[in-house]
Amino acid sequence: MNFAKCIEFFNTYDVFFAIGMFVLLVLFAVVNLIADRYRRQNRRFNAAVSDMLAHPNASFAGAEKLPEEYRRQWRAFLGGSAEKPSDVFEFVPLKRRLVSIIPFVCSALCAVLFVVAFVLDTLRTSYLLVSLLYVSVAVHAFVLIRHANIAKTLRAKRLFAKFVALLNRRADLPERKTPIDESVREINRIAKKSPDESALVRVADILRSMGLSEKRTVEQQRKINNAVNGLLQSFTARTAKA
Structure with missing residues (x-):
């Protein structure tokens, strides 16, 4: 089929080409308006918020459900000296990407024809x-998609802010003496006495007695981490001298 035949074919079925062109463009726009790159992240934050509301006095235990960027921030908060999570947590915007490009390309080719x-x-x-x-419809479609993406980002930021605000309020809870605090003091006492392998076994028993599934406050978890780190540093220093 030569070029003239192609043009003749196009002229014969131009109405169908026009309808298909606009249908594909609308399909492209609708898919991109519905698609939300933050949807999975928002679900995870909602689950984390629900967990914190259900256990207002317990440490946040849903870090493994967060996206990797925020799991790193949570670990940085637990291992650092920041007073509040908001001092460490930052919203990480996701790259905006268009989806279903093929329908748009096909519709654009029809427009070229x-x-x-x-x-x-x-x-x-x-x-x-x-x-x-x-061209006019396509421009308006891209403008709508852009505004929709901005709205999705703002919605994700609001949910992130709610999540961090709950963490901040939890960090502001008054500290109460608990068996965990007593165990932390015991670990710190052992760490100061140049611990040997038997001391490590003793600390392992203490940690086991705390229970892995027990709910803890953020500050309690941080104290446990710091105490264990201090113990390991003391043991390493003692081993190096031996």
Whole structure:
């Protein structure tokens, strides 16, 4: 089939090409308006918020459910000296990417065909009008997609802010003496006495007695981490001297 035959075929079925062109463009726009790169992240934050609301006096135990970027921030908070999570946590925007590009490419090719057909036969002004209408609709579609992406990002930021605010309020809870605090003091006492292997066994028993599934406050978890780190440093220093 030569070029002339192709143009003749296009002229014969131009209405169907026009309908298909706009249908594909609308499909592309609708898919991108619905698609949300933050959807999975928002679900995880919602689950974390629900967990904290259900256990207002316990340490946040859903870090493993967060995206990797926020798991790193949570570990940095637990291992650091920041007073509040908001001093460490930062919102990480996701890259905006268009989806379902193929329908848009096909519709754009149809628009090009209308322009080519008009150039070959300038009497077909309707082809030029259809092409201009397509460009106008496409521009409006991209503007809508852009605004929708901005709205999705703002919604994700609000949910992130709610999550961090709950963590901050938890960090502000008054500290209460608990068996965990007594265990931490015992670990710190052992760490100061140049611990040997038997001391490590003793500390392992203490940690086992705390229970892995027991709910803890953020500050309690931080104290446990610091105490264990101090113990390991003392043991390493003692081993190096031996």
